Structures are given as C-alpha cells and as structure tokens.
Amino acid sequence: MIRLFRIGGIPIRLDAGWFFVFGLIVWSLASGYFPYVLPGGSDGAYWAGGVVAALLLFTSVLLHELSHALVARAHGVGVAAITLHVFGGVSELETEPPDPRAEFGIAIIGPIVSVTLGGLAFAARQVAAGHDWLAALFTYLAVVNVVVGVFNLVPGFPLDGGRILRAMLWWWSGRFERASEIASRVGMGVAMLLAALGVARLLAGEPTGGVWFLLLGLFLFQAARRAHDVARIRSRLAPVTVASVMTPSAVAVSSQAAVDDVRNGELAALELGSLPVVDGDTLVGFLRRVDADRARGRAFSVAEVMAPIRPDVVVAPSDSAWLALTRLGNNDVGRVAVVDRGRLVGMVAREDVARALSAPRPSLDRAA
Ligand SMILES: [Zn+2]
Structure with missing residues (x-):
C-alpha cells in the first residue's frame, strides 16, 4: 500500500x-x-x-x-x-x-x-x-x-x-x-x-x-x-467501550527527554514502532521509531522530532472498540492513545481488541 x-x-x-x-x-x-x-x-x-x-x-x-x-x-x-x-x-x-x-x-x-x-x-x-x-x-x-x-x-x-x-x-x-x-x-x-x-x-x-x-x-x-x-x-x-479493552498504564515518554536516550532506552526495550509523548500527564504527540532513528546521535529533545496529535491517533474512553480498531488500522502509529480531557489514560493495540473479540459471545449472536 x-x-x-x-x-x-x-x-x-x-x-x-x-x-x-x-x-x-x-x-x-x-x-x-x-x-x-x-x-x-x-x-x-x-x-x-x-x-x-x-x-x-x-x-x-x-x-x-x-x-x-x-x-x-x-x-x-x-x-x-x-x-x-x-x-x-x-x-x-x-x-x-x-x-x-x-x-x-x-x-x-x-x-x-x-x-x-x-x-x-x-x-x-x-x-x-x-x-x-x-x-x-x-x-x-x-x-x-x-x-x-x-x-x-x-x-x-x-x-x-x-x-x-x-x-x-x-x-x-x-x-x-x-x-x-x-x-x-x-x-x-x-x-x-x-x-x-x-x-x-x-x-x-x-x-x-x-x-x-x-x-x-x-x-x-x-x-x-x-x-x-x-x-x-x-x-x-460496537457495544464494547475503549475503556474496557485499553491497556491502562501505557509507557509514555516526556517531551523534554533527549531523543537518543529514548531510542536506546524505551524504544530499544519495547518492540513498538512509536511511543506516546506527554507533558506531565497531557498527551502532546507521538515519537515514532523512524524519526528517533533519523535523529540518532544528535542532541534533539523528543518535542523537536515527535509527530503531532492527529484525530486518527486518539480515542476517548467512552468511544467504541470498533472506532479504536478502525483508527489503529489506518493510522501510521499502529495503536491509538486513549485521551480523557487531554490526559493520556491508556493505549489500545490490535491485541487488546482481539482479546475483546475472543471473549465469550453475547447470547444475541447465538440466537440470531
Ligand atoms: Zn462508489
């Protein structure tokens, strides 16, 4: 694609x-x-x-x-x-x-x-x-x-x-x-x-x-x-909320951190393509691995190379898991951040949604 x-x-x-x-x-x-x-x-x-x-x-x-x-x-x-x-x-x-x-x-x-x-x-x-x-x-x-x-x-x-x-x-x-x-x-x-x-x-x-x-x-x-x-x-x-499928304590990095430290630290330890960036507990952007690699060896802060927040990378806790799945499937982050009044409260990855799908089926489905 x-x-x-x-x-x-x-x-x-x-x-x-x-x-x-x-x-x-x-x-x-x-x-x-x-x-x-x-x-x-x-x-x-x-x-x-x-x-x-x-x-x-x-x-x-x-x-x-x-x-x-x-x-x-x-x-x-x-x-x-x-x-x-x-x-x-x-x-x-x-x-x-x-x-x-x-x-x-x-x-x-x-x-x-x-x-x-x-x-x-x-x-x-x-x-x-x-x-x-x-x-x-x-x-x-x-x-x-x-x-x-x-x-x-x-x-x-x-x-x-x-x-x-x-x-x-x-x-x-x-x-x-x-x-x-x-x-x-x-x-x-x-x-x-x-x-x-x-x-x-x-x-x-x-x-x-x-x-x-x-x-x-x-x-x-x-x-x-x-x-x-x-x-x-x-x-x-559709009837499942983001709040019930998200990973609540997501790893996030500070916008003030040095990119190289994050690249050798969190990004190296976790096999993720990107990490949410926060100021305090407010989501301010995403640090993508490609951008971190491009800045390798240079004295940039995370804030200088991070991608901005777009509508397709965030959902609210009350949104449906279906919306989260659609967004994470189409954005270039592969996950969505769960944001409640600006605060980062969790992350949703494909696996989180898959877990919800493999849960026992509601009876409605069997009856139909
Ligand atoms: Zn048509």
Missing part, C-alpha cells in the same frame, strides 16, 4: 495491484484503442495518449470516491482513507452512516458523479470535434465513466448498488445488522454470477473478457464475504 497524498485530510492510497492495472490500461489504449480510432500515428504518440487517458480515468475514479467522502462528512461520518485498487477505488468510512437516508445519499452520489463526468466528457467531445486526439480522449472518458457509474449500481454489496440496497432494507426493516447481512449475501450471489459469466465467456472463446469477469467476480466475492465478516465483528465491538 502506497500513500500518495492527503485531500482534505483524507489519505489517498494506492494498492500494489493498481500499478498492474494501470500498465494494462495504458497498454490496451496504446496498442488497441488509439491506433484503431486514430490510424497512422506514431508509437510515441499512442503511448503518451494512453498514459494521459489512464491518468484521467483514475482521476475520475478518485473524484467518484471523493464524492462519497464529501457526502459522508456532511452526514458526520469520517473517512479513514481512500484506496485505489485493481478494480477501481474504495472509501473506508470510520463509522457506519447514522441512518438509512445518509447511507443512501453517500452511496448514490458516486454513480451520479461518474455518469455526470461521462456526460461532461461527451459534451467536451462535441466541442473538441475536429481535434482528433482530444475527441478520442473524451470519447474514451465518456464511455468509461458511464460504465463505472452504471456498473456500480449493480446491487452487489460492497458496490454502491449494494449499499443502496442495504439502505432500503435498513429503512424498511429498521435493523442495520440484518440489512448488512442480507446485502452482503446478495453481494456474494452477484459476484458468483459475474464469475460464472466470465467462465461462460471463456468457454465461448473470449479469453480477455472472460478472465476479466472471472477475476472481478472473485474479487467482489472476497469483498462481500469480508463485508459480511466485518459486519459481524462490528456488531461485536
């Missing part, structure tokens, strides 16, 4: 598979689409066109994801990260939408944005008529954006259409967990249909389309099953 940059505080990340699919798209554009619609061009021009078109496609996908993030924020739902991967992108919400209306709005804006981008590209194509390269580029963007928008309406959770389905089931039944379960089951079914379609196309002698649908089906099946698992974990952790 590669961190690109932040937009409005949201980390934008690239999955390793993204490079593979980016290369595949550039290649298919440079050796297929552009030579077909613009015969007689140079190889260099085709490849340059391929790179530009592929970058604009991924910009479109990013805009689709950012629209989800924007509407989510408007409903008070934080976005932990946006990841671009082989089959598009995903916006990870920190919490579930507060109500079915919010879920519906957050889900439907993505396809609306994609179809709108497709329409704009189509209009731009009309304006650019006569400029062959621009027209070919806009035609491509018009088609792929409409395809992305329409495909996302397929009711297979975690596709947008699946979220829309969940919003409707939730609104209709009033039961979020049940709606999640049904929507992710439907998602698994849709995914199997796509994979079967891929096999059918393979058998019909269409290897490229066949392999693509087969892989897409398998990918969506995985995602739907993971969503199903996540729904179960979330329902276990």
